[in-house]
Amino acid sequence: MFSKLVMGLCAISMLSSACTTRNASQLRAENELTMLVGTYTTGNSKGIYTFRFNQETGETTPLEVTEVSNPSYLTLSSDNRFVYAVSEENDSSASVHAFAFDEDQGSLKLLNSHKTMGEDPCYVATDGKKVLTANYSGGTMSIFPIRYDGSLDPADTLFEGSASGPDKDRQATPHIHCTVFSPDSNYIFASDFSADRILRYAINVKEELPRPLSETVDVEPGSGPRHLIFSKNGKFAYLINELSGKVIAFAYTDGRLNQIQTITADTLHARGSADIHLSPDGRYLYASNRLKNDGxxxxxxxxxxxxxxxxxxxxxxxxxxxxxITPNGKYLLVACRDSNLIQVFARDITSGLLKDTGKDIIIDKPVCIQFTNRQ
Known part of the structure; x- marks a missing residue:
């Protein structure tokens, strides 16, 4: 009797231990993201780097490296099966690449590449049917249809920006800096940096291609609009302006952006504001500044x-x-290009403030951070 009781207790203990191990393993898997980092390859960097990032502990594990020239911006398909990355080159070799992506291994397999027909592509976006590139020096937006296997057809549409801004040095030629899909999937917006405006294109649902320019949203002359984002509920949009250092808030309804506020992010007027993101819960907005008081x-x-x-x-x-920002909102990671590292900041979800964890990721010229999508 005693022997059976001991055996029963042992079995329960082993089952409990196995359950604990499985729970710990499952929890670790839920907390671990695959992170992709785009770089400039003018130094020691080889291209796109992948890591395992634990969004509970802030720990990072290196995975793979894929050689590609100047992949300064990249994005993932919603199902994490494909990655689209630009090669930011200042000549006719400027390209966009389609990769098959193994999320578990962090490995990329090149499917194909196409010329962007515009120099210095610096931004890429996808809705699963099309890929957009913003070609900064070319002053254009290119649109690439996506094939059934995730690869790309050549660009079949090219829209051009203009140059009418007052800054004779920074706005002398057309620059398109960002191209995004609206949250209702009916429009494409592009930041026309040198004309101080946002371009809007309506998507032809039948052909799934943009129609000609239907509206522009003008901002203050000399602003240099750079990156545009939308709130998760689709009611608001926020624009960071590189030259003015200001964030503009818009109300968004059916393709229309109505300005509701302007607030300064760069108080030193360094003319180098760069990126903008909302926290996953939408309670805080963050904007990066360069050239002075970097932060x-x-x-x-x-x-x-x-x-x-x-x-x-x-x-x-x-x-x-x-x-x-990690999907759980716990960490904010910053690609510090000229410090050759990615800083990992812990984020206070109540106050929105940041604290450096000291868990720097050493990497040459990092310029883009993307996490795999959470379904």
């Missing part, structure tokens, strides 16, 4: 009105061109 401006978001209020400022390494 991240932090704003609290009014959820009903969409307006912003200053909440703080976090200094970073040199030239924080791009940054990203």
């Amino acid at each position: 991240i401006a932090i704003f609290e978001v009014n959820p009903e009105k969409g307006t912003l209020a200053k909440a703080g400022y976090q200094l970073t390494g040199a030239h924080p061109r791009n940054f990203n």
Whole structure:
């Protein structure tokens, strides 16, 4: 009797231990993301680097390296099966690449590449049917249809920006800096940097291609509009302006952006504001500044009105061109190009403020951070 009782207790103990191990393993898997980092390859970098990032602990494990020239911006398909990355070259070799992506291994397999027909592509976006590239020096937006296997057809549409801004040095020629799909999937917006405006194109549902320009949204002359993002509920949009250092808040309805506020992110007027992101819960907005007082401006978001209020400022390494926030909102990672590292900041979800964890990821000239999508 005693022997059976001991055996029963042992079995329960072993089962409990196995369950604990499985739970720990499952929890680790849920918390671990695959992270992709785009770089400039003018130094020691080889191209796109992948890592395993634990969004609970902030720990990073290197995975793979894929050689590609100057992949300064990249994006993933919604199902994480494909990656689209630009090669930011200042000549006719400027390209966009389609990769098959193994999320578990962090490996990329090149499917094909096409010329962007515009120099210095610096941004790429996809809706699963099309890939957009913003070609900065070319002053154009290119559109590539996606094939059934995730590869790309050559660009079949090219829209051009213009140059009418007052800055004779920075706005002398057309520059398109960002191309995004609207949250309702009916429009494409492009930041026309040198004309101080946002271009809007309606998507032809039948042909799934943009129709000619239907509207522009003008901003203050000399602003240099750079990156545009939308709130998760699709009611608001936010634009970071590189030259003015200001964030503009818009109300969004059926393709129309109506300005509701302007607030300064770069108080030193360094003319180098770069990237902008909302926290996953939409309560805080972050904007990066370069050239002076390099860091991240932090704003609290009014959820009903969409307006912003200053909440703080976090200094970073040199030239924080791009940054990203983990899906659980616990960490904010900053690609500090000229410090050759990615800083990992812990994020206070209540105050929105940041604290450097010291868990730097050493990498040459990082300029883009993307996490795999959570379904």
